Amino acid sequence: MRQPTYAVYWTDEPRGRRYAGQIALRGDYAELSGSGPNGRRSFYRLFFDEIASARYERGQLAVRRRTAPTIHVGSLDGPGALKELADRMRAALAAA
Numbered sequence: 805m806r807q808p809t810y811a812v813y814w815t816d817e818p819r820g821r822r823y824a825g826q827i828a829l830r831g832d833y834a835e836l837s838g839s840g841p842n843g844r845r846s847f848y849r850l851f852f853d854e855i856a857s858a859r860y861e862r863g864q865l866a867v868r869r870r871t872a873p874t875i876h877v878g879s880l881d882g883p884g885a886l887k888e889l890a891d892r893m894r895a896a897l898a899a900a
Contacts, residue, residue, distance in 0.1 A: 807828055807830065808828070809828040810879065810881050810888075811824075811879070811880035811881045812824070812826060812827050812878060812880055812881070812889075813825075813877070813878050813880055814827075814838075814875055814877045814878070815876050816848070817873045818873070821841055823846045824839065824840075825837050825839060825846070829889075829892055829893060829896055832851060832852055832853075833851045834849075834852070834867075834896075835848070835849055836848040836877075852896055852897050852900035853900055854872075855897055856869065857897075858893040858897060859890070860887055860890035864877060865890050
């Protein structure tokens with residue numbers, strides 16, 4: 805079964821650059837891909853065993869990594885998409 809992707813924006817550091825693209829949950833990682841200011845491409849593989857927590861708070865998904873800055877993810881999709889993503893990510897983390 806094909807996993808859904810979500811249209812999102814994210815920042816990878818406090819007051820950092822904002823990127824827009826998509827996130828998809830794969831077998832043992834979440835994959836962020838998109839572009840930022842001036843068309844700069846960005847690609848992250850966030851392995852679930854490197855993620856301390858994923859919390860939906862104040863309209864964003866905060867992905868706290870064990871050894872790197874927290875990534876804040878916001879939705880560019882329809883209503884409820886980010887909450888769905890947060891629930892799916894927490895389930896994947898629990899299974900990891």
